[in-house]
Amino acid sequence: MIRISLKRYHYRILAALHEFGPASQAQLGRRCRVDRSDIVAAVNALVAEGFVDRSPDPGHGRRNRVTLTEDGLRQLRRMDELLDRAQDDLLAPLSAEDRRTLTRLLGQVLAHHEPG
Structure with missing residues (x-):
């Protein structure tokens, strides 16, 4: 199997499939x-890695349905562990309360810049 260099959007796709279940490519x-x-x-890259399956959506002939595989779930968990370690290293000088405050403030900034 060809190894790809996973990008942020690959992580977001795997995480969304885990959280919300199968979805069309458009969704x-x-x-x-x-x-x-x-x-x-x-999605092609994730299919090539065996992290997702893509199949025709039985409810819509022109749409593909993308589903997380067991390998994809294992990859997502590995990526989560790496991200947790990186975050812990980055935020090491902050207390737990400071981390919560930073998270809350960053959430406000992101919400302000949300489209729509």
Whole structure:
């Protein structure tokens, strides 16, 4: 199997499939904020790795349904562990209360800049 270099949007796709279940490529693109022109290539790469399955949606003939595989779930968990370690290293000088405050403040900034 070809090894790909996973990108942030690959993580977002795997995480969205884990959290929300199977979805069309269009739904994944919107949910993960991956441009329509890039979602097909991203899903193709994840299919090639065996992290997701893509099959025709039985309810809609022109739509594909993307599903997280067991290998994809294992990859997501590995990525979560790496991200947790990186976050712990980055935030090491902050107390637990300071971390909560930082998270709350960053959430406010992100919410302010949400589209729509």
